[in-house]
Amino acid sequence: MRIESGSLRERKKWQTRQAIRREALRLFTEQGYADTTVEQIAEAAEVSPRTFYRYFRVKEAVLxxxxxxxxxxxxxxxxxxxxxxxxxxxxxxxxxxxxxxxxxxxxxxxxxxxxxxxxxxxxxxxxxxxxxxxxxxxxxxxxxxxxxxxxxxxxxxxxxxxxxxxxxxxxxxxxxxxxxxxxxxxxxxxx
Structure with a gap:
């Protein structure tokens, strides 16, 4: 059971990472890289800015x-x-x-x-x-x-x-x- 929960946890992390990246790329395309903030990306991905930084050290790492x-x-x-x-x-x-x-x-x-x-x-x-x-x-x-x-x-x-x-x-x-x-x-x- 522990392996399955670890697998589920990893899958959720993967999904969160992909959601953040997908929303960041969408916003970069719509409003430009420089005009997109981490806060906007986090809001669009439905995570906190702190969660964003857990997955990506800096904004450009999303690229x-x-x-x-x-x-x-x-x-x-x-x-x-x-x-x-x-x-x-x-x-x-x-x-x-x-x-x-x-x-x-x-x-x-x-x-x-x-x-x-x-x-x-x-x-x-x-x-x-x-x-x-x-x-x-x-x-x-x-x-x-x-x-x-x-x-x-x-x-x-x-x-x-x-x-x-x-x-x-x-x-x-x-x-x-x-x-x-x-x-x-x-x-x-x-x-």
Missing amino acids: ISADHSPLIVAAFIAAPRHLTPIAAYEYAVTEVFGSLSEQDREADLIGQQLLYQVPEAHGLIYAELIKLIGLITDALQHRLDGPTDEAERSVLAGAIVGVIMGAAHNTPLPEKALPSALSILDAKMSW
């Missing part, structure tokens, strides 16, 4: 969908073993973004468009990319055959994230550009 990276990394680890690490990452991205609902895809598109337009959010982009390098570095332990040290895995993770940065900069959901860019990196790597 980042932090939900995809762990899913992509899990799909990366589970990708077919015959794939190179770069091809496995491309596979994982395709799996995760291919399974998005239209509503999630639209929210991510709006959030990412604003992410590049709002100067206050640029530091968050950097922090998310550094976090992603760490996640990929750890995940590479499960993908690479033979011993590799953390520095080697980190360099490979940094290369993958560098390609993501190049393909995604000012291009929300770069579903066509990213696989092509990852393929270029894969072709240039000597395995």
